Amino acid sequence: xxxxxxxxxxxxxxxxxxxxxxxxxxxxxxxxxxxxxxxxxxxxxxxxxxxxxxxxxxxxxxxxxxxxxxxxxxxxxxxxxxxxxxxxxxxxxxxxxxxxxxxxxxxxxxx
Amino acid sequence: xxxxxxxxxxxxxxxxxxxxxxxxxxxxxxxxxxxxxxxxxxxxxxxxxxxxxxxxxxxxxxxxxxxxxxxxxxxxxxxxxxxxxxxxxxxxxxxxxxxxxxxxxxxxxxxxxx
Numbered sequence: 001x002x003x004x005x006x007x008x009x010x011x012x013x014x015x016x017x018x019x020x021x022x023x024x025x026x027x028x029x030x031x032x033x034x035x036x037x038x039x040x041x042x043x044x045x046x047x048x049x050x051x052x053x054x055x056x057x058x059x060x061x062x063x064x065x066x067x068x069x070x071x072x073x074x075x076x077x078x079x080x081x082x083x084x085x086x087x088x089x090x091x092x093x094x095x096x097x098x099x100x101x102x103x104x105x106x107x108x109x110x111x
Numbered sequence: 112x113x114x115x116x117x118x119x120x121x122x123x124x125x126x127x128x129x130x131x132x133x134x135x136x137x138x139x140x141x142x143x144x145x146x147x148x149x150x151x152x153x154x155x156x157x158x159x160x161x162x163x164x165x166x167x168x169x170x171x172x173x174x175x176x177x178x179x180x181x182x183x184x185x186x187x188x189x190x191x192x193x194x195x196x197x198x199x200x201x202x203x204x205x206x207x208x209x210x211x212x213x214x215x216x217x218x219x220x221x222x223x224x225x
Binding site: 034036041042043044045046087093098099100101102103104 | 115154202205214
């Protein structure tokens, strides 16, 4: 399983853009990059998934460089309700893949 | 997205008793179920993986006789914590997987053993 490294914590203010970078140097060819959000006492919630280049949905963007050894989750105009732990995971989804969670990034949004 | 329902959301039990947690995939067939445990302010730790109709595969350090996993159908998996003790108090989360690229988790179960 590919190991991921991301910052332990980040602080931001309402309305700002938050960018969280994750390193995954030993990502395999079939691995996808997926980001999850977790609030206290809740299961992780899917945010976005990508394989290469850029992916955008209604809540976030995911930027993946050509070498795929890192990825950046971008949360535009955060609000207080975006305060949560964000996990970056890599794995091969084509074979009921295991997901191994790293420490995650605690994002705190202040007013 | 796909819906995974986990029940109960919280449970308190006496030391020495057993507790069963259910995980259901509501709108897809879950060929594989994963069970995680999360202690306060820590990340999720994978406990075991189960494929429908097969015995579960446990991660190193997880007691298979204590954490019984049943995955008898494509929509239901159960985790039974047998002879629970206070150190088993934790947040248990299931994940259902079934031929889709995204992974969906249950809401989690807060177990408190007193």
